[in-house]
Amino acid sequence: MTPPKAASSPEAPASLHDHLVRTLREMIVRGELGSGQKVPEARLCETFGVSRTPLREALKALSVEGLITLRPNRGAVITPLDPAHLSEVFEAKGALEHFIGLQAAQRADADELDEMDALHERLTAAEAAGAAADYTALNDRFHLRMAQLARNGQIIGLYTVFQAKILRARHIVNEDPARVARSLAEHGAIMAALRARARLDLAERLVEHNTRTAEAVIRQISEAAAGGDR
C-alpha cells in the first residue's frame, strides 16, 4: 500500500491511472460521492472524459484501500462509513502513532523540529481565528509530517490511508470547538516531548491524542447518524 508514492527517482509523469485514483479518493473523502451509494460509473466517465476501462481500473485500486467496495456482478459502492469500522481504523492508527512517537523522537533532525513548531503555531493561529477548515487541513499536515519523521515509508503510506478514512468522517461533521481547544493543548504536550526527544513520552502522548480524537469523532458521527434517522 503506497498511495503517496514513495518518491520514484526520475519523477514519473503522473499517469491517467494515478490521476483518477487520486481524484476519486479525494472525491470520496470530501463526501462528493455519497457514502454507501453506488458508484455512478457513467457519470464519472463523462466528468473525467474517459472510457470505462481506466475508470474501473481505478475503482479496483481504491477497493484495496477500502474506500470502494466491489460487489461481484452488482457494481461498486462507496464503502459505507460506519462508527464501528471507524473505531477499528482509529485503533489501528493508534498502533502507528505509538511507533511514530518512538521513532520520530530519535530520528527527527533539528530543522524538522523547527518545522513542526512552525506548523504548531499556524495551527494555534487558525484556532484563534476560528478558521475550522484551515485548522483541519493544518492538523492533518501536522500529523502526517510527524509520521514522516519516523522515516519509514510503509508507515507513512498506511498513515495516509488511515487519515483519508478518518477525514471522510470529519467532512460530515463540524469540528467541536471544545475538542479543538483540548486538542491544541495536547499538541503542546506532544511538541514538548518531541523537543525533549522523549521517546516513550511522545509515543504515549500521540496515542492518547489519537484516542481522544477518536472518542470525539465517533461520538459526533454517531450523533449525526442518530440525528439523520429522525
Add this chain to the structure above:
Amino acid sequence: MTPPKAASSPEAPASLHDHLVRTLREMIVRGELGSGQKVPEARLCETFGVSRTPLREALKALSVEGLITLRPNRGAVITPLDPAHLSEVFEAKGALEHFIGLQAAQRADADELDEMDALHERLTAAEAAGAAADYTALNDRFHLRMAQLARNGQIIGLYTVFQAKILRARHIVNEDPARVARSLAEHGAIMAALRARARLDLAERLVEHNTRTAEAVIRQISEAAAGGDR
C-alpha cells in the same frame, strides 16, 4: 487495504478479479515471477485464459499492495525485493506486533488460547521432524492467528500484506536451523505471556521476536544477494 476480505455477509462467489489478484499474489510470493522482472502480460493472459483487461485490473490492485510497480508507458514489474525495503517492512510490522500483543492478551478467549497452544505444538513437531516447508507455513499461521486475536480487521489486513512481503524473501533463502530453534524458544515465551494475559509482556516478546526474525532474514537475504553477485 483489505486483502483477506473482511468476511462479506452473504459470502460473495469469488469473482474472477479476486481470483486473479489472489493467484498473482501467490505467484509473486512464491517467486514464480522473478523479483524485478517485467510482468509477462501475454504469458499470464494465456495461462489464466483471460484477456488483458481483467489481468491489468489485477495488476493495478497489486500495485497498491506494493507487490507490483507500475511504470507509466513502460509496463509493470514485480517490485524488486531489496534488504533496505524489507527492513522497513519488518520495522512497520513491529508496530503491528506491539498492538497485537496488547490486544490479544486481553481479547483472546479460552478456546483460542488452546488453539494457539495446539499450533505451537505442531510447530515444535515440525521443527523436530526437520520439515522446513511445513514449519514456515505453520509459523505464518501461528502469527496470523495471533493477529486475529487482536480483533481488528484493519490490523489483520495489514498483517497479511506484510507477511506476504516477507514471505517473498523467505522463499529465496532456506530457514536457518539455528534461528528456527531460537525462534521456537521465543514462541514458548510468547505463549506463556499470552496464557498469563500479560499485555505488556506479550507485546514486548512479539516485538522482540519480530526484530530477531528480521535480523536473521535480512542477513540471509543480504548474503544471498552478495553470493548471487559473484
Add this chain to the structure above:
DNA sequence: GGATTTGGTTCTGAATGCAAAAAAGGACTT
C-alpha cells in the same frame, strides 16, 4: 569508430463492442 537518425516492430493504454447477469417493469393468478 561512435553517436544519431530513421524505419519498422512490439508493447502499452484506453475506447469500443458484445454476451451474460441483474434490475425494472407488467401482466396474470390467487
Add this chain to the structure above:
DNA sequence: AAGTCCTTTTTTGCATTCAGAACCAAATCC
C-alpha cells in the same frame, strides 16, 4: 392488493480493437 412469473431494459464484466509510445536495429552522419 400481494405474489409470482415472464419480458424488457440496464448494467456489468470481459474481449477485442485501435492509437500512440517505447523499443530495437540498420543506415547515416560526423
